[in-house]
Each structure stands twice: as C-alpha cells, then as structure tokens.
Amino acid sequence: MEEKVRILIVDDDQNIIEVLKLILEARGYEVDAASTGNEAIEKSKTNIYNLAILDIKLPDMEGTKLLKALRETSPEMVKIMLTGYPQLQNAIDSLNDGADAYFIKPADPAKLLKTIEEKLEEQREAEELTQEHIAAFLKTRTEKLLQELE
Numbered sequence: 001m002e003e004k005v006r007i008l009i010v011d012d013d014q015n016i017i018e019v020l021k022l023i024l025e026a027r028g029y030e031v032d033a034a035s036t037g038n039e040a041i042e043k044s045k046t047n048i049y050n051l052a053i054l055d056i057k058l059p060d061m062e063g064t065k066l067l068k069a070l071r072e073t074s075p076e077m078v079k080i081m082l083t084g085y086p087q088l089q090n091a092i093d094s095l096n097d098g099a100d101a102y103f104i105k106p107a108d109p110a111k112l113l114k115t116i117e118e119k120l121e122e123q124r125e126a127e128e129l130t131q132e133h134i135a136a137f138l139k140t141r142t143e144k145l146l147q148e149l150e
C-alpha cells in the first residue's frame with residue numbers, strides 16, 4: 001500500500017493556509033500546517049513530511065532561517081519558498097540555502113501544483129535510486145562474505 005504524501009504549510013496567514021490546504025487535499029495529499037517557524041521545527045522533529053511550503057516572513061523568524069533548520073532535521077524534504085515580499089536577495093538566499101523552488105504570492109495554483117508534483121517525482125526517483133544502491137551493495141557484500149567462508 002502506497003503511503004500518502006505529507007505536506008507541511010508554514011505561513012502566518014490563515015487564509016493562505018486554508019486555500020493551500022483545500023487545493024492540496026483535493027489532490028490527495030495529507031496536509032499539516034504551522035503558523036510560526038518554531039512550530040514548524042517542532043512538527044518536523046516528530047513527523048515526516050515529503051514537502052514543505054514555507055513563507056519567507058514569519059512572526060518568529062525569517063523563512064530562510066527556518067529553511068536551514070529544516071534542512072538539518074529533514075534533509076530529504078522538498079522545500080518550496082512562498083513570499084509576499086519579492087526581493088532578489090530573498091530568492092538568492094533561499095535557493096542558496098537549499099530551497100527547491102521559489103514562488104511569489106499570490107502564487108498561481110496550477111504552477112505551484114505542477115512544481116510540487118515535479119519535485120515529489122524527483123524525490124521518489126532519488127529514493128528508489130538510493131534503495132537500489134543499498135540492495136546492490138548488500139548483495140555484493142553478502143556474496144563476498146560467502147566466498148570468504150568457503
């Protein structure tokens with residue numbers, strides 16, 4: 001049975017959270033939300049998310065700081081930045097700090113969904129590749145150990 005994709009939305013604007021939640025849940029995603037950076041960090045320590053949508057301006061920290069923190073707690077998670085403060089430096093900082101995509105509010109829902117689906121597919125492919133490498137390593141190592149025992 002395939003697990004549902006889990007998405008974390010981090011934004012201090014409840015309207016944005018609700019709209020994104022409706023759109024994403026309609027696509028079959030399981031959605032959780034946080035309104036502060038610290039809340040998002042705590043949730044990421046106890047839950048596994050495939051993807052996070054992060055606001056640049058949060059009441060307790062800059063989104064780029066949250067991005068760095070989430071990279072440490074959840075390095076495999078796809079991170080998409082969303083901002084109502086479009087500044088070139090924000091975009092550069094976000095992408096340099098590990099953001100997988102950057103959108104300006106109000107984001108076009110179709111483009112956002114397309115990016116989410118593309119990034120999740122890339123994540124699945126990377127995970128499959130990792131599992132294949134582990135399986136190949138274990139097979140080779142087992143064969144070598146068996147030869148040594150003979």
